[in-house]
Amino acid sequence: MTKRTSAKYKIDRRMGENIWGRPKSPVNRREYGPGQHGQRRKGKLSDFGLQLRAKQKLKGHYGDLTEKQFRRIFTEAERVKGDTGENLIGLLERRLDAVVYRAKFVPTVFAARQFVNHGHVTVNGKRVNIPSYRVKEGDVIAVRDKSKQLAIVLEAVGLAERDTPDYLEVDHSKMTATFTRIPGLGDVPFAVQMEPNLVIEYYAQN
Template sequence: MTKRAESKHKIDRRLGINLWGRPKSPVNKREYGPGQHGQRRKKPSDYGTQLMAKQRLKGYYGNIGERQFRRIYEEAVRRRGDTGENLIELLERRLDAVVYRMKYVPTVFASRQFVSHGHVTVNGKRVNIPSYIVKDGDVIAVKEKSRQLVIVLEAVALAERDVPDYVSVDHGKMTGTFVRAPKLADVPYPVQMEPNQVVEFYSR
């Protein structure tokens, strides 16, 4: 699966939310941060609110590195339209995010590893770059040799999340299509995401 089970839980505890909506999240039992001062709640400043919004979005997509996340933001700024919506679209076009949305794997962390280990094809060609940007109409499939892996079978059977309507998938054939770019309202986040706060953070 993934080597980041512990850090996933640390991200949840630090942010004080069940970021991925998983039933095993420690926040389900302890809705406060780690450490002896974790239960103290201060009203965050504007900067703190914006930073938290950025950490939520970064963390949700497998805790993307700061340099890579900033590059995604800069690309969102270059594109026409609302920068916040562009940011969400670029994040959802990442191959690891699409594989996660298609329920080939149970977590975003597992998705990144699944892609990098060469289990996924795009339009019939093997792609092992998790940050690969998927285009409208691209067909994303699990390689035939990988379709009976336990991680895949378990993910398909998970009832805790649904496949959104901007991707279509046939779990019998383990193949799916990225139909269109989503808007913020289309993305099934378990917690509220505020991309405009992220834009404000980088615009300071």
């Protein structure tokens, strides 16, 4: 099991929630956290605890981004006009690895990062291997011809547990996705409730 695979199971267990809505999530079987102290009764979380958890959950959902990466995206969301929480979600969803995951080209967000890294994806016909690359409205994201028959791609397309969101026009016969618009919080098919307002409160105090 790779570090990333074991990490995704730990994130689910730590949060006590199936944050990607996967049928194989260990939370479906055990709701307590990982490790020898995981079964201890959980006390009521403080305001800080709730804010920290909201941040970890959102950060974890996008492949457990580093704190530095996530903080940088948050700072940018704050700078842009409009609602900071909505801006934050919009910036996260514009990451190339997030688009590849949402388009169901691969089964998990961790696989999406690796898939992009290994050069299997093009944006507007040019190969891009940077998972954090930010797509724009109208960009066409595609799986390269020689990568279309990879087992991981065929497995993802057949997954029944998640749909592609309406801000992507996806054609699985051609393995292309057009990013039609920047989504808001209500547009994104999160498996659990995300609370970007608590993330804003967390950074306001830290």
